[in-house]
Amino acid sequence: MFNFQLHIKYLICILFACILSVKALSNQLFADTTPLSTQQQALAFLAAQGELKPSFFWPKIKPDLYLANLKKNIEHPLSLYEGRSTNFCAYAALSYLPLHDDPLGFVTFMVHLYNNGNATYGKEYFKPSKPLQLAAGGLSFKGELDIRPADQLWFLSLADHFKGYLNLLDKHFDLGDENKMWAAVNYSKFNRMIRRLFNYNVTAVGSDLVPPHGVNNVYDYLSERLQTGNVALFVNNLSLYKKNHTRLKLAVPTHFIILLDIKKVGDNIAFTYWDYGGKSLQELSPYFLRKIIFGISHITKKTANAQ
Numbered sequence: 560m561f562n563f564q565l566h567i568k569y570l571i572c573i574l575f576a577c578i579l580s581v582k583a584l585s586n587q588l589f590a591d592t593t594p595l596s597t598q599q600q601a602l603a604f605l606a607a608q609g610e611l612k613p614s615f616f617w618p619k620i621k622p623d624l625y626l627a628n629l630k631k632n633i634e635h636p637l638s639l640y641e642g643r644s645t646n647f648c649a650y651a652a653l654s655y656l657p658l659h660d661d662p663l664g665f666v667t668f669m670v671h672l673y674n675n676g677n678a679t680y681g682k683e684y685f686k687p688s689k690p691l692q693l694a695a696g697g698l699s700f701k702g703e704l705d706i707r708p709a710d711q712l713w714f715l716s717l718a719d720h721f722k723g724y725l726n727l728l729d730k731h732f733d734l735g736d737e738n739k740m741w742a743a744v745n746y747s748k749f750n751r752m753i754r755r756l757f758n759y760n761v762t763a764v765g766s767d768l769v770p771p772h773g774v775n776n777v778y779d780y781l782s783e784r785l786q787t788g789n790v791a792l793f794v795n796n797l798s799l800y801k802k803n804h805t806r807l808k809l810a811v812p813t814h815f816i817i818l819l820d821i822k823k824v825g826d827n828i829a830f831t832y833w834d835y836g837g838k839s840l841q842e843l844s845p846y847f848l849r850k851i852i853f854g855i856s857h858i859t860k861k862t863a864n865a866q
Contacts, residue, residue, distance in 0.1 A: 593758050593860040596663035601633045604666055616676030619696035620708040628709035629669055633662045640836030642704030645737045647714040648834065649744035652791055652815035653753050654713070655833060656858065661757065669709055672716065681756040687716050691732045698737060703836070714742075723748035746793050746854045749815060753791075753858060760861055765793060765854030767812060777849045778828050782821050784857040790818040792832070793854030812853035 611622035632639055636658035641647035657665040664680075672678040677686040687695075695715050696708040704710060718741060719732055725743040732741060744752075750763045764771040774780045784790050796814030819838065820831040829842045843851075 591758070591861055592863070594661045594664050595860070596661045598633055598662055601662035601666045602630065604663055604670075605630055605633070608670060611670075611673065614673050614676075616692050617673060617695055617708075617712065618693065620673070620712065621696070622673075624706070625673060625696075625709050625712075628707045629666050631707075632658055632709070633666065636662075637833055637838065638836055639710065640703050640707070641714065642698070642701035642710075642737070645701060645704070645714070646739065646742035646744070647704075647718070647737065649749050649752075649815045650714045650717045650742075652817055652834065653749065653756075655817045656753065656757050656759065656789060660860070669713065672712070673709075681758055683720065683755050685716055685720050687712075687719050688732060690734075691715050691719050694732070694734060701737075717752065718742040721748055721752050744815070746812070749791070749793070749854075750856055753856070758861060760859045762857040762859075763854060765852070767793075767853070770850065770853050771855055774849070774852075774855065777845055777852065778821065778823060781818060781830070781855070784855070785818060785821060788857055788859035791854075791856040791858060792816050792818055792852055793856075795851040795853065 605626060608626065611626055613622055614620060632654075636655065639651055639654055639658065641651035654665075668678050668680045672685060672687075676692065677684070679685070695712040698711050699705055715732070715737065718737070721744075722730060723743075723745045725740055725745050725748075729736065729739060729741040736742060745767050746763070746765060747767075750761045753759055753761050764774065781790060792815070793812045794814050794816060795812055814834070816832040816834040818830060818832050822829045824842055827842050827844055828848055829840060830848070831838055831840050833839075
């Protein structure tokens with residue numbers, strides 16, 4: 560005898576199981592995680608390109624130098640240099656992240672952008688303007704950046720695409736704007752770029768004008784966060800690089816750096832950081848260090864489906 564109620568219960572169980580299976584598959588396919596890859600994968604991708612053809616979109620870029628620049632970035636990521644007298648320091652600082660965690664994603668984007676004049680990185684679609692296309696590869700008097708066309712293209716594209724309140728009066732690129740407010744980066748724009756491009760969790764304290772509130776023990780705060788992720792600092796560069804570390808200069812943030820290590824040395828704090836194409840070591844008093852830091856960004860990988 561046909562049991563209608565039992566049959567309905569059986570169908571409901573099957574339907575519920577199907578829903579759970581679809582949800583699990585969806586989580587696997589669309590997991591909100593930080594993309595990761597290896598140096599070997601990135602170098603293999605570049606090798607597979609063979610010889611790039613000259614790009615219609617980037618007439619001043621020589622394809623062999625472009626590939627060589629990308630290869631150097633992957634093999635020696637700390638050599639990336641924002642150039643002399645530019646406002647590219649924030650773009651160079653955030654580049655530390657994909658070059659170490661997802662170099663394949665970085666070079667894939669860069670090759671696609673070179674070949675097609677447009678490309679998607681993370682949640683952002685890039686289509687650089689014509690004046691920018693004509694400028695990339697031709698910047699001069701910027702030190703080593705003069706001979707690194709891929710870095711020129713990357714920095715210019717980021718500045719062209721992302722805008723903050725500092726860029727309101729100069730939104731369109733003209734020659735020489737790499738040194739001006741067109742390329743400037745405020746603190747919230749810096750954190751937004753990292754989230755949108757590379758899909759990291761970013762916990763930020765601080766601002767463009769006021770140092771982080773509640774960070775009384777700067778050594779403990781930084782060392783704890785360095786154990787679980789990357790740390791970017793928004794600092795007063797004029798005070799950081801002056802010889803006398805007992806008096807502060809103009810108290811405004813001017814520079815982004817990546818913190819690599821921090822230790823106590825007697826009553827002082829020794830911290831190692833990356834900027835300007837290499838590592839630097841400074842030994843400062845806790846008071847002085849706290850006063851020159853205006854922003855602390857704790858950057859961690861998404862390893863599970865996080866909304």
